[in-house]
Amino acid sequence: MPTYSYNAPHLIEGVLAGNRRDLARTITLFESRNPDHQGIAAEVMRALSSHAGGALRIGITGVPGVGKSTFIESFGIHLVDRGHRVAVLAVDPSSRLSRGSIMGDKTRMEGLSRRDEAFIRPSPSGGTLGGVAARTREAMVACEAAGYDVILVETVGVGQSETTVKGMVDYFLLLMLAGAGDEIQGIKRGIMELADAVAITKSDGENRQAAERARSSYENALSLFSRERPVPVVTTSALDGEGLESLETILSDFYAEDKASGALGARRKKQQIAWLWELVEEGLMDRFKNAPKMSSLIDDMVSGVEKGEVFAGHAARRLLDRFSG
Amino acid sequence: MPTYSYNAPHLIEGVLAGNRRDLARTITLFESRNPDHQGIAAEVMRALSSHAGGALRIGITGVPGVGKSTFIESFGIHLVDRGHRVAVLAVDPSSRLSRGSIMGDKTRMEGLSRRDEAFIRPSPSGGTLGGVAARTREAMVACEAAGYDVILVETVGVGQSETTVKGMVDYFLLLMLAGAGDEIQGIKRGIMELADAVAITKSDGENRQAAERARSSYENALSLFSRERPVPVVTTSALDGEGLESLETILSDFYAEDKASGALGARRKKQQIAWLWELVEEGLMDRFKNAPKMSSLIDDMVSGVEKGEVFAGHAARRLLDRFSG
Numbered sequence: 001m002p003t004y005s006y007n008a009p010h011l012i013e014g015v016l017a018g019n020r021r022d023l024a025r026t027i028t029l030f031e032s033r034n035p036d037h038q039g040i041a042a043e044v045m046r047a048l049s050s051h052a053g054g055a056l057r058i059g060i061t062g063v064p065g066v067g068k069s070t071f072i073e074s075f076g077i078h079l080v081d082r083g084h085r086v087a088v089l090a091v092d093p094s095s096r097l098s099r100g101s102i103m104g105d106k107t108r109m110e111g112l113s114r115r116d117e118a119f120i121r122p123s124p125s126g127g128t129l130g131g132v133a134a135r136t137r138e139a140m141v142a143c144e145a146a147g148y149d150v151i152l153v154e155t156v157g158v159g160q161s162e163t164t165v166k167g168m169v170d171y172f173l174l175l176m177l178a179g180a181g182d183e184i185q186g187i188k189r190g191i192m193e194l195a196d197a198v199a200i201t202k203s204d205g206e207n208r209q210a211a212e213r214a215r216s217s218y219e220n221a222l223s224l225f226s227r228e229r230p231v232p233v234v235t236t237s238a239l240d241g242e243g244l245e246s247l248e249t250i251l252s253d254f255y256a257e258d259k260a261s262g263a264l265g266a267r268r269k270k271q272q273i274a275w276l277w278e279l280v281e282e283g284l285m286d287r288f289k290n291a292p293k294m295s296s297l298i299d300d301m302v303s304g305v306e307k308g309e310v311f312a313g314h315a316a317r318r319l320l321d322r323f324s325g
Numbered sequence: 326m327p328t329y330s331y332n333a334p335h336l337i338e339g340v341l342a343g344n345r346r347d348l349a350r351t352i353t354l355f356e357s358r359n360p361d362h363q364g365i366a367a368e369v370m371r372a373l374s375s376h377a378g379g380a381l382r383i384g385i386t387g388v389p390g391v392g393k394s395t396f397i398e399s400f401g402i403h404l405v406d407r408g409h410r411v412a413v414l415a416v417d418p419s420s421r422l423s424r425g426s427i428m429g430d431k432t433r434m435e436g437l438s439r440r441d442e443a444f445i446r447p448s449p450s451g452g453t454l455g456g457v458a459a460r461t462r463e464a465m466v467a468c469e470a471a472g473y474d475v476i477l478v479e480t481v482g483v484g485q486s487e488t489t490v491k492g493m494v495d496y497f498l499l500l501m502l503a504g505a506g507d508e509i510q511g512i513k514r515g516i517m518e519l520a521d522a523v524a525i526t527k528s529d530g531e532n533r534q535a536a537e538r539a540r541s542s543y544e545n546a547l548s549l550f551s552r553e554r555p556v557p558v559v560t561t562s563a564l565d566g567e568g569l570e571s572l573e574t575i576l577s578d579f580y581a582e583d584k585a586s587g588a589l590g591a592r593r594k595k596q597q598i599a600w601l602w603e604l605v606e607e608g609l610m611d612r613f614k615n616a617p618k619m620s621s622l623i624d625d626m627v628s629g630v631e632k633g634e635v636f637a638g639h640a641a642r643r644l645l646d647r648f649s650g
Contacts, residue, residue: 042639046636138636279638280641311463316608
């Protein structure tokens with residue numbers, strides 16, 4: 001495949017003008033692992049950074065089957081109809097491997113993708129969760145520079161990626177199904193903890209009563225544990241649009257309130273600093289694990305600790321001494 | 326202060342014989358920062374390690390005011406009366422600073438401390454959470470080698486230390502107060518997530534009904550979120566011993582079940598390996614932050630990211646390059 005040659009000034013101008021093709025190309029540039037692209041990517045990023053930060057950033061998660069794509073499509077269209085420009089991104093570290101990966105198939109958001117005011121981008125594929133998340137953060141900067149004022153970041157709802165996405169969005173929305181309670185066994189208690197708001201999906205037809213019951217029981221449960229701000233629970237339907245307006249109001253009220261109080265800016269600053277240290281930690285561990293002089297000692301120490309023959313504290317000391325020595 | 330001189334064979338023999346004074350002295354040795362003590366500490370630790378692992382390890386947390394010391398005292402005495410040997414340790418990174426630190430005052434567990442079958446040791450003081458936790462893990466090894474078959478690890482209930490303690494115990498017990506719901510505002514949702522069992526304290530006299538109501542509402546709430554094993558909620562009273570026997574049964578059933586299935590051994594192995602990597606990570610970050618060549622660049626990058634002038638990804642790359650260069 002010939003190397004595509006990028007033109008930084010052209011891309012920057014295009015993105016700032018809101019050109020979707022240039023935006024897509026810029027994100028592809030950010031995702032590129034071609035060393036020749038690094039310098040130009042850095043240049044474009046620097047230029048766009050100063051135009052970023054203007055969007056309401058919402059993380060969305062829920063177990064497979066909860067109807068995430070359908071929800072995002074209808075919520076996205078609702079927002080576009082209200083005059084917003086909506087970008088949909090994703091963090092799915094499994095996207096290379098599993099066929100069930102989120103948004104692998106754009107046609108699942110066909111209605112939204114046809115709207116000029118919407119931009120949909122599947123998860124960058126491959127690499128570690130940290131790598132995938134870094135690419136998504138960069139894509140978010142580009143989307144904000146292109147004038148999108150709502151960013152929806154979709155994630156898979158089964159593991160670590162939620163915590164990572166929590167670190168890059170302003171609010172986290174958890175999608176849940178109504179029903180006998182069994183279907184939420186898949187949601188880890190830890191994910192519940194991240195939620196700033198909960199939407200019960202598929203509240204239509206015969207399911208409506210069950211959704212209402214689920215709503216009140218989640219609301220009760222959450223009121224036992226929550227801290228600063230109560231976590232609202234809303235029933236929604238992609239069929240008749242139930243709850244979408246309430247959700248929009250809830251989230252934009254949070255946003256306005258936190259902007260006015262300075263909490264939003266403070267939180268974003270904290271997120272950036274935390275992310276900086278995460279990247280440093282990841283980079284250090286990478287270097288440590290891949291240093292040629294380390295590999296056999298790492299194997300020895302891990303197996304010694306596993307067999308209970310070496311105390312972890314001693315193993316760590318020996319490893320660190322070797323690395324610095 | 327003259328340096329106390331330790332005799333490794335003597336200490337090892339004493340600890341293995343269950344001598345409490347030698348046990349206390351050994352833990353003091355493990356806590357020592359005197360470089361002259363490192364070699365002998367390592368020798369003692371090596372010898373004791375192979376005799377460790379025989380105790381049921383229980384983490385206990387709850388917000389200040391929940392009656393943690395009182396609970397531990399009565400639960401400890403209950404266990405001793407049933408033929409167990411009980412060690413009480415603590416992880417409290419604040420113990421140097423705050424007067425309200427846990428177990429600063431042994432007299433809070435006067436009855437238990439008078440029992441020959443009990444050993445109580447306050448939190449090691451000073452240092453990072455990681456450092457405090459490492460010392461407590463070492464103390465745990467010594468207590469197990471000394472024949473204690475139940476280890477209670479107390480922690481403060483307000484922050485990171487719970488996650489750390491979760492990584493060193495078999496089960497985590499969360500203490501909660503009955504009441505209007507207001508008092509649990511102090512419990513983070515994340516701590517709830519760690520609980521393998523919940524005990525409502527002070528279920529006596531007029532408080533009994535409220536405790537029962539709290540029990541059923543927590544049980545409901547937890548049933549919505551939990552995964553593998555339901556989280557039992559028990560009402561307890563230090564005054565009349567209510568619930569202590571149930572709790573003992575619940576925890577020892579968990580223990581027997583997990584031992585038989587191999588889940589216990591697998592989990593402990595995983596905890597050790599996870600701890601090894603935590604220590605390595607901590608050590609690497611330490612070296613990174615304290616390297617003379619890093620300090621001014623770290624300041625620059627952090628302030629650049631904070632002001633929004635530098636993208637975190639770029640800052641991390643520059644810092645890592647400097648460190649390796």
